[in-house]
Amino acid sequence: MTRLRNLLRLLVVVLCLAVAMPMASPAFAVQPDEVLDDPALENRARELSKGLRCVVCQNESIDESNADLARELRLVVRERLVVGDSDEQVLDYLVARYGEFVLLKPRTDGWNMILWLSGPALFLLALGVGVVYVRGRASAAAPTEVGLSDDEAARLKEILKNS
Incomplete structure (x- = not known):
């Protein structure tokens, strides 16, 4: 019984492939x-x-x-x-x-050259802006590195003593 089912499944798969193959090839x-x-x-x-x-x-x-x-x-x-x-x-x-x-593939001369080059140019521009931004953030002093004023340090010591 299971052999018959497997044979029927195989037959269905083969028939589906036989029907689908002509559809997959390019139609000229x-x-x-x-x-x-x-x-x-x-x-x-x-x-x-x-x-x-x-x-x-x-x-x-x-x-x-x-x-x-x-x-x-x-x-x-x-x-x-x-x-x-x-x-x-x-x-x-x-x-x-x-x-x-x-034309399926546009020419790369004249005004089209602007379209062909604008993608890489904008990518390089964005990359440059990102590098400048990251470097600016890295060189800026973090608020914890600035340090506390004398009044703030005294107030912090007082809070820590009381707790």
Whole structure:
């Protein structure tokens, strides 16, 4: 009886894994009619598509998205490559039409350099402020180190004698 239960549990686990495995793999949305005949151009198109954001889905590349606009962008990428554009020219063309938002990894030049450097700069600034604060607290005399005035010392002796 326990063998049968264990076998049924194993069967359920295997079935669950068989159903879940296709969902875990990335779904590529490139349609067969989009694929270029030249394998080198197709590989370039796929690499470019992986770095371009679907402006409808926003968290997927156009290579993974099933949105109509993503399909149109994939076709534009392939058209530009067939015409003879370099990878950089294709990216510049799409950035000119859709803005830098279309890039999954923003460029690190121009105004974007401020964004790339502001995080480490603010971290270093906070670290400097923390060091100055800690050093200031360490060099300040603690109230117990200041000592008692003569009147306070006499009053303390008197209190200790009476108790």
